[in-house]
Amino acid sequence: MKFLYPCLLLSLGLHLASITTGDIQFLYLGFKGTNLSVDETATITSNGLLELTNGMIHRKGHAFYPTPLHFRKSTNGMVQSFSVTFVFGIRSSYLSMTRQGLAFVVAPSKNFSDALPNQYLGLTNIQKNNPTNHFFAIELDTVKNIEFKDIDDNHVGIDINGLSSIQSHSVGYYDDMSGSFHNLSLHSGAAMQVWVDYSGEAKQINVSMASLGMEKPARSLISTTYDLSTVIQESAYIGFSSSTSEMDSRHYVLGWSFSMNRPAPKIDTTKLPKLPRNGPKPRSKLLEIILPIATASFIIVVGAITILLLRRKLRYAELKEDWEVEFGPHRFSYKDLYHATEGFKNNNLLGAGGFGKVYKGVLQSSKLVVAVKRVSHESRQGMKEFICEVVSIGRIRHRNLVQLLGYCRRKGELLLVYDYMPNGSLDKYLYCLEGKPTLNWDQRFRIIKDIALGLLYLHEKWEKVVIHRDIKASNVLIDSEMNGHLGDFGLARLYDHGTDLQTTHVVGTMGYMAPELVSTGKASPLTDVFAFGTFLLEVTCGQRPVNHNAEDGRAVLVDLVLEHWHKGSLTETVDTRLRGDYNVDEASLVLKVGLLCSHPFTNVRPNMQQVLLYLNCDLPLPELAHADMSFSMLSLMQDEGFDPCTLSSSIGIISGISGGR
Known part of the structure; x- marks a missing residue:
């Protein structure tokens, strides 16, 4: 028997195609008005973006096609061929500090309530990382996690039942003309397109990537042989999972298409919703024209403002040396830390000792709660111990070690920024x-x-x-x-x-x-x-x-x-x-x-x-x-x-x- 679903065309270009027994095809050009199944931080924005994470730390979000799909053939029980393409983007106020990523997943259930955020991408937890999971996933990760043997902090990987990829590659694509490899960066904030194809007969998995608007590269980024009939069950859900650890990373899906036993419908990137602005608004062009003309008339005012700004700059003056470029993790501005701790007020004081004082703070840009350790250059720790701490803990990541998020250095004092531990020592x-x-x-x-x-x-x-x-x-x-x-x-x-x-x-x-x-x-x-x-x-x-x-x-x-x-x-x-x-x-x-x-x-x-x-x-x-x-x-x-x-x-x-x- 054959069932035909009517086409659905929305203002953002959403189109749902036919479904038959063992055969499905759909195309989403934006998600406004859809009935996707979302949980936790996942939501659909007013302009049709699928927002998986909303900038809050240590959170996860999922979005799934609302009904399970039948992946196996009725004749021999083998998983059928299928094709997926989607457009995604990762945005953060601190692009170089985006943490974790997102994954396309085929799973027996859309209930991931027991999964963890951070490096587990909302898919598994410490104990649940084994063959009983029965999921197939394509991860796009911005962290090099030693626990899962990641190759770098900017990679795409094929995951089977866990987060240790069976094959992975740095993000990028192969040029059709020259055959050379071109790097892409998940930290860039730009939208990118991913193609995933599985051949049921050849048991071949191919993954390709490209910048938004490009055609699918002829050469796959990853190509491997694996029989998904040993993984995907008779009835399975398809969708996306994402998680965050630090800072205010947000993960978006702009468009999505899927097809069983045929190529996925092509996504018209001109009809996709736009990613939100990344960083501050650009300076007004009108202001750049008016200011030079008015300089002569307002020379006294400008001079006074300049003096005030110089005094303000001196107030927040910092130090930076060559070694910090090589060893330093993310560097915060003194101004941000000053405002985060309300000027290092005593009511934000968490503790004090021979090392200095520790203050609770809230970063205004990301609303991240942090602990700021303020150490004098002349203290018992001093510069040598400070460098040691920056070099060591700044690159170490483990769930039972306090994470150093960044630092700042100015004349006479050092400031270290840590994850905030609400229950103290x-x-x-x-x-x-x-x-x-x-x-x-x-x-x-x-x-x-x-x-x-x-x-x-x-x-x-x-x-x-x-x-x-x-x-x-x-x-x-x-x-x-x-x-x-x-x-x-x-x-x-x-x-x-x-x-x-x-x-x-x-x-x-x-x-x-x-x-x-x-x-x-x-x-x-x-x-x-x-x-x-x-x-x-x-x-x-x-x-x-x-x-x-x-x-x-x-x-x-x-x-x-x-x-x-x-x-x-x-x-x-x-x-x-x-x-x-x-x-x-x-x-x-x-x-x-x-x-x-x-x-x-x-x-x-x-x-x-x-x-x-x-x-x-x-x-x-x-x-x-x-x-x-x-x-x-x-x-x-x-x-x-x-x-x-x-x-x-x-x-x-x-x-x-x-x-x-």
Whole structure:
């Protein structure tokens, strides 16, 4: 039986063609008046644009053809040939900082409520990135994400069931005349056209791109063989998905056509709605003509205005050196940060310390909420530490590390702009409970794992080895969902993988510094592990690593936990504010891992990969014999002449299985 849908022609050029059993064809020249299924941030603008994201950060949006399509042939069940073409554009007030992108997707459902934004493009989440997804997607991404092995920060990729593309290519096209490759930029803000063709017989996927108004290139940008019958189910939805992470990126679709078993209808680009203006309005031509003529008459006024403008410019004067061009991430103007923090008013102050002061701010252009750290050139961090932080965290991206969005530098001070963490630092929940609830055990255990994941990424997963050198509760920040993020990379050091670590001056916080760091000045991933071990005890016990007001002589937290471990009463050290409401096995495990990580001998301490396996119960935890732990951390910290070889003669090597709670 054959069903014929009437043509629908709207003012913006929307046209819907015929649908038959197993055969469909449609053409959208703008989307005004359509019945597309949209969710979250996706909407159709007044002039007919399909807006997938609206500039808000960490959001996602989807738009789907309203009814499912039958992709498989009735005779043999194989996926039929189909063809897609669409025109899209990405706009942002900060073009060089556009984040994430959009994707055309064929999926068994249009419900992506459990998918995440940011690098997951609104299609998957941390756990849901596997063959059970049954989706086929063409991604257009502006971020080089190491997690998904992206080739660069300006690419198109073919995705099967997940976001690790089976094949990808930098955005561009091949010239029909010369055959040479021409680059295109997703960051440019310009509209572009994409063609996707699948041959059911040849199992061939071809993807092409070109600038708006160009014909489809003869040579495909990506061409690969893959049987989509193993992916696409009998009934599937087609549409678009998009997400954002930072800044105010907006993703648009201007036109869309689709056809089964024939080429997709050609899109007449002259009939498409226009993308919104990108950046400020151009200067008035009339003003440029009038001002020169009126200069003579208003010379005094112009002179006065010039003086005022010069004074204003001096007020917001900045510094910029050659190294910033190579290493610096996005640079903010001092004026923008000044207005974002309302002139660095005290009511926007989030915290203060030896490093300087941190203010909450809202960027006027994007409405992005940020944290601005204001550091004096003469402070303890100084220029060297500032450069280190810009170079390191400015290029590192991980969900458990605080993201550095940009910076500014002016005479006498440095300003670093971070993601804003609404729940502040972890130490406020452990020690300054006024106005804050006590963290329950599940929250503490999750934060511990979050920081362990962040440290593993720094030590082993990034392109360089990053030693944080200042792991402590006050440098762990909590987001709106009570996830932990490791921040403050002002003391961090970077090394190439496989190189020898150099001796430096001793930095860190008393109670978190490993004995070998005090005696040799050589920081390593294992000195971070030592500090992380102290952090584990701190979070579990709800006590500071060093208690200067201790009356019973147990000033060091490690010594206190060791004493109870020897007595077989380990869990008596768990924070009493939990009122016994915690998982005894988990708490005991965390305390033992903390003792193992804070062992004075580096060859006993695990690396962060092993720590995560211990915490996830994927690797048996080696118990410590009592003789192995017969040491006092207080004496080790006080003795800067600590000699590991001498100490090893009085303390055994880790072995045996014993211990208790």
